[in-house]
Amino acid sequence: MLIGDVARRSGVSTRMLRHYDAIGLVPPTGRTVGGYREYSADDVRRIFRVESLRSLGLSLKQVGRALEDPAFTPSALVSDLIQWTEDRLAREQELLERLRVIDASAPTGWQDVLRVVELMRELNSTSPARRQQAVLTRPEDVSVPAELLVGAVLAESDPHVAGALRWALARAGGESVAALAAVACSEDVDVRRRAVLAIAEMPDSPGAIAVLADALGDPDAVVRGRAALALGGQGVAAAGPVLVGMVVEGRNDVDAAEALGTLSRNPVCGARIATALADELAAPTADSQTRIRLTQALVELEGTTAQEMLRHLAHDQDRAVALVASALAGVLDERTDDDS
Incomplete structure (x- = not known):
């Protein structure tokens, strides 16, 4: 079977088949009189095996080892592939969240985009002082997406930085309450505590009272207490x-x-x-x-x-x-x- 026929039947391009031949992964069994590559049925089956393994994320080098080395076991490699895929998905999810935050800021130009990116970078700093400064020194005319502040306050462990973030959230108003309400029922008790505390500091915002009232039935005493103090004051x-x-x-x-x-x-x-x-x-x-x-x-x-x-x-x-x-x-x- 000539290379063009193999490409049509396997779905692998002729260019990739030539590459497989060049690196010794799937060399054709023979050549025609005219020097054209001629593939046997076993060659075609090997091509399908190569493509199946590549679909799992294996590199061509790893595919070659899997097909040639009898001692090459799949268990360790598959575990590595799982970890690599999870890491890649996490990076892509992080990128997606950054893009959503930027989109939520409704940028009118690239300068606005750069401001949000810079704020995200500062909020991810390992220095609590830098994170706090990023919030407190923000110019009055620069708006910050509520989603960005909510994500930061839910992840913040330093009490001083968390206080600055809650102050900024209170300035953002009702949009912040809606974003916090979405996580007020989280299975993570620390997330619930931070969410309810942030809402408690802006009880006059639309929807805040309803979320705090629901929190009165929370199984965690700290969450209940924070909600009760805010509601009692109201x-x-x-x-x-x-x-x-x-x-x-x-x-x-x-x-x-x-x-x-x-x-x-x-x-x-x-x-x-x-x-x-x-x-x-x-x-x-x-x-x-x-x-x-x-x-x-x-x-x-x-x-x-x-x-x-x-x-x-x-x-x-x-x-x-x-x-x-x-x-x-x-x-x-x-x-x-x-x-x-």
Whole structure:
């Protein structure tokens, strides 16, 4: 079979067949009288084997070894090919993300593209100081795609850089919330924590309250707490039970108590909070430190119910609780006198 026929039947170009011959990978069995390459059925089968192995990503050198060396086992090579392919896909995915970020910035010229590329490079620096500077020194007239900032804040481990990134996200507004909401249910707890913290710092943005409300049911206590503090500051009553739980557990209990105070400005919500605190104070599992934290939380509440509870607790059997309650009751009495 002549080279043209082999090319038509195998789908391999005549140029590539000549190359296979030149490197000794698939030399034709014979030659015609006129010197043309003549391939046997075995030659054609070998060509198909070569193409099959090449389709797996093997180089021509590796294909030659696989076909000629009896000791050449596929297992190690296939493992290497898998790793190489995964690395290549990761690089291509990274490139795709960069291109999407640039496209999202709606560049009007190559100068805009270069600015975004430079910012991406700075945000990928190994130096936290450089990453932070890249965010804080950005000119006011240069917009940054929300996707870029979201990706950076979700990956940032340095607290100072993360704070700068959240500040920049807050300036970006509603687009950032939409991008963060997409990962607020991530299986990675660190990603959820960073996403909810970023949203918590821009609760007035459209969609932020809904995402934070969903986070109140998160299995992670840190995520729940961050969402509850933000919602409590916005007067969202649904945050109340989580905030009370934070006081009981001693997790950011001072901040949680202040948020409960904000919620208590609504009389109905305030009554529910007071009842919840009273139930926790009476719980048989509550130790002295827990009851002290609950007592201290009462001073933040609006209305007379908290004053009455503190006066009652001033006679508590636990002397430490009684002393704290007595002192705080005096604070509330002074506050009432000043208001009147």
